[in-house]
Amino acid sequence: MKFLSQYWRRERRGIASGVCVVAALLAANWGVAAVAPQAWDVTEQRRLTLSPQTQDVLAELQGTVTVTLFAESEVRTARERTFDDSAAMLSDLLKRYKQHARKFDIERVTANDSVAGQRLKQRFPDITAPCVVITYQLPGEEPRHEVLQHEDLAEFHGAPAGRVAGVDFFAEQTVTAALARLAEGQLQVKVCCLTGHGEASLVVEGPDSTRSLSELADYLRMGGVQMELLDLSQATHVPADADVVLLAGPQAEYAASDAAKLETYFKHGGSGLLLLDLVQNHRDGAVVPTGLDRLLRKWGVLLGNDFVVTTTVDNQLSTVVRALPADGDHPLARSMPRASLDFRQARSVRLLPVTAAPTAVCTPLLLSPDGPHCWAETDVVSRNVPQWNEGRDLPGPVSLAVAVERTDRTTPAPMLVVVGDAEFATNRGMTGPRQYAAGTFVLRSLHWLAGTKRAMQDIPVRRSRPYQLTGTVQAQRGLVWKTMLFLAALVSTAGATVWTMRRHG
Missing domain, CATH: 3.40.50 (Rossmann fold)
Known part of the structure; x- marks a missing residue:
């Protein structure tokens, strides 16, 4: 019993120390984020960083931007499914837009059985769900708007068995170009x-x-x-x-x-x-x-x-x-x-x-x-x-x-x-x-x-391709078995080490 009491006392001290370290790290992280918020993009293609062209356009905006994702409440067709997938990626991109713009709002409006949807249709008769409506309004002026379809946002490359072989995401091109055109007016x-x-x-x-x-x-x-x-x-x-x-x-x-x-x-x-x-x-x-x-x-x-x-x-x-x-x-x-x-x-x-x-x-x-x-x-x-x-x-x-x-x-x-x-x-x-x-x-x-640059063609397309193992089927199976054996050996070695340390501790 004395041994167990000493053991649990040591364990409690270790757990308490670990909790204190984690709490200290979380507090330091919160404090740094509050005082000097900063994010580092370490992705290979800088996927989480807006292009310099986009940042310049956002910095020059004087009016209020509202981006509305206008879609049906339920996905029924292939077109609506493609738009839904594109809109999910677009939402992440628009959050980064909002960080660089002073007045930038994002909303999602349901097309059917929605008062907001009916009002949006009355305001802009040229829209048909699913689509993206970008509105730009200067103080004292009528709002200007542009409509983007899912073809403007991304292209999904098909693969056998209904899988997706890759995605070309070019929404930054089209959204930034639309904002530039709306801000310029009728140039x-x-x-x-x-x-x-x-x-x-x-x-x-x-x-x-x-x-x-x-x-x-x-x-x-x-x-x-x-x-x-x-x-x-x-x-x-x-x-x-x-x-x-x-x-x-x-x-x-x-x-x-x-x-x-x-x-x-x-x-x-x-x-x-x-x-x-x-x-x-x-x-x-x-x-x-x-x-x-x-x-x-x-x-x-x-x-x-x-x-x-x-x-x-x-x-x-x-x-x-x-x-x-x-x-x-x-x-x-x-x-x-x-x-x-x-x-x-x-x-x-x-x-x-x-x-x-x-x-x-x-x-x-x-x-x-x-x-x-x-x-x-x-x-x-x-x-x-x-x-x-x-x-x-x-x-x-x-x-x-x-x-x-x-x-x-x-x-x-x-x-x-x-x-x-x-x-x-x-x-x-x-x-x-x-x-x-x-x-x-x-x-x-x-x-x-x-040469108006109003299409923002120089903004690169963000391409995503799934990682695929190379080699024959037999070689891939061999790699799986070798990985499983390595993990089993690693767990056994760790268990033996802990047992030995406790036995001689």
Whole structure:
């Protein structure tokens, strides 16, 4: 009994000492956090630190920011589930925003059976759950707002058995860009929409029109883009105050004099968004030249005299192809929505060797799906059923859009975005579920070309990939057994050591 009494006395003293040490550490930690709050980000990609661009935008905000997560009370569809997952990551990000902003509120509003939800819909009729509503209000002014969808926040990469292979989280790009646009107000980007060669016009037509850009013009106007018509065949030059020229689906060849006007504009720092359909002569099916091939070749871009074909799930041929964002770290490619675009009878837009364009660098923006179910058909005249021909046709993935940057300056500057289709930007392409993807692609291309930085493309994407063991299945099983044996040996050694110490203590 005497031995047990001494033993418990020692144990009580040890426990009391341990409790005192833990209490002292907790008190010191609380005191330091209260006096000088500080956090250290030791993650590999600095995931817990806002970019300098975001911190600068937040520091300059003068009004009150309210970010509302607007969703249904129950998750029923795949879209709502994806938004819910994205919103969880966004909530963590917004907490860091709040630490750097003076007036920054975060709220979640239920869309159905909610008074707050009904009020939000009445206040902003353009919102539809699920979405994120960012509101910015200066004293004495009407609130400005922008709406973000789940495609603006993250992209989830699927894996077999319904698992997630990885996540690309780019919400900091889109949220910071939205805040910058709201704080700036209606800073206009002047775009000259070229006419005179059968291009799609700004004349208001029906939703099925493939020759009207009226729906796109309305969408761009809300994004701070001012569009003006310019008949290049009548004008002596492109106005110097034009931020970007938009060339959408010309049906006739550009004369050498008109192409020279564009070349002069580009050489003096101008930029352009060129949407170039494959146009064929109705009599013999011959491809109508654009008149811009020599100019584009000079900067490393090759327009294909072909059209992209794909096979559907029921093994039927189709000229409607999904244009998917290209991988890579190009700032414009990173800022693009991850939703695909629908291109109809699109031509390929490829890169020439670097030596052919010493003053420019080209980067793919949009790609078709992989082969062998997708290719660029070069037999455009015979009008036979398209068939894959090895050595003549171009296998997928086919490049459908490229970005061109001039490199004859200290830092690369945006010059061109060339796309092998124009119909996606017309009223027909801007109607229905693809409106958001098409409109956002054009809007962000124009802002990138104008150099406004309003898309914040230079903020890096935060990529998360699950850790995977390498090696064969047998090697992985061996590693598991070795780990279990090591842990068993460690526990046995610790037990034997304690027993020996007590026996001789």
